[in-house]
Amino acid sequence: MSLDFSVLLLFQDALVLGLWTTIKLTLICVVLGSSLGFLVGLARTAPSAVVRGIASVYVEFFRGTPVLIQLFWIFFCLPLILGVELSNLASGVIALTLYMGAITSETFRASLKSVGREQMDACIALGLPRHVQVTSVILPQAVLRAVPTLLSNCVSLFKESALVSAVGMADLMFVGQNISNNTARPVEVLTVVALIYFAIAFPLTRAVTLVEGRILKKLAI
Amino acid sequence: MTSASAPLVSIRALHKSYGPHIQVLKGLDIEMKPGERVVVIGPSGGGKSTLLRVVMGLEKIDSGSVTFGGRPYISSAGAGAKTVIDTEVRRSIGMVFQHYTLFPHLSVVQNLVLAPCKVRGEKKASAVRRAEALLERFGLAAKANAYPAQLSGGQKQRVAIARALMLDPKLMLFDEVTSALDPELVAEVEQVILQLAGQDMPMMIVTHDMWFAKNIASRVIFCAGGVVVEDGPPEQVLGAPREERTREFIDRVFHIKQ
Ligand SMILES: Nc1ncnc2c1ncn2[C@@H]1O[C@H](COP(=O)(O)OP(=O)(O)OP(=O)(O)O)[C@@H](O)[C@H]1O
């Protein structure tokens, strides 16, 4: 077989548009999902057993099922239950936000826990009121410690976002599949699409290691 | 101080356990007068840290009471009753821990001004001025903007002491503050504490360092098995103990080091 990458040049604009959709979707769900994850992470360390219980059911459920079925369920079943039409964008955002919320809540929970009892002792010995303990001591350290894992979570989300093509959202994966079908050149097209994903995800995964080293060094005491 | 002056700290029948099986303090009575520097010594696991943590208001107690400057401070009626801690009294006590416990995300000066600004509502500029003066006094002026991770253990511990002093405590608690340090860094921290002693700061100190104990103590308490075994001036407890258990401990722990 002979390879002909020039077909891709014809579809350059479509690919850029698809990539832009993927990036937008990822960014929206990173913001919404990690905010949700932060709250759920807090809820999982809450004194109330009911709050902790609800939060863990959510997290375990979303971590324990494939993202594809979550997406399909939200796209096909939720509208039937709620009686409203959901656009493929809306269901993509909801599904990926819930997914991101579940995985980042674990990240935040671990980082909240890593701010140890000795820091709390120091807070009490200094007479810091509870709200100052939380806002000035616990949260900044927890967020700092969470940064490297959060970056990894973002990379996972970026890759998982390709699933929204299955409900017809015109992201990079969807566009790539279409071009590949229409040109009958799957090798060239799908390889290039894979390389585009890689070109974005790889530097991010490297950044994780770098940032992690720096933060650990800063927080080492 | 005369023996007639009112006690600064008065601990009565203090019982403390961790869970149902670990009884640590079994009826401790200690009376500390203003201006006294009490060194607490005793075998590992004897409850010295627990005692200091209780006085700092960090622990629940089973029963007993602590008063501070004549005011009720900590009490529990016993048998599952709640521990009542007067947090206002607690604010007049400062503590330095074995493992520094600085806030790693804050610079040295930020570590110092956090509590004065947030607890007492002091103006940032005034707190920073006081912090810089303290750092200067402790030989840390050049480190004001460094982060804890950039400091040596001795420097971290001096910052921790300065941080506690920012709140003008009426009593300072030191729990083995030099135990985690490399030997060559011990002296710089002990010097700072001796400097405080020179200004009549009341202190309770747990240490395994004989030289330091002798030089800082106005009184030594030997604690073992959750009770006070011997209590007296340093010349007595460290030099010529009356109790057999104290003598054994001093011989075993301190004299090997000398
Ligand atoms: N948070 C805790 N939970 C359960 N047990 C504890 C806790 N803290 C201390 N203990 C136990 O209580 C006992 C007294 O501990 P404490 O730390 O007060 O002793 P110490 O005299 O300071 O000893 P060391 O010289 O080793 O520091 C020990 O048996 C210890 O294992």
Ligand SMILES: [Mg+2]
């Ligand atoms: Mg101890």
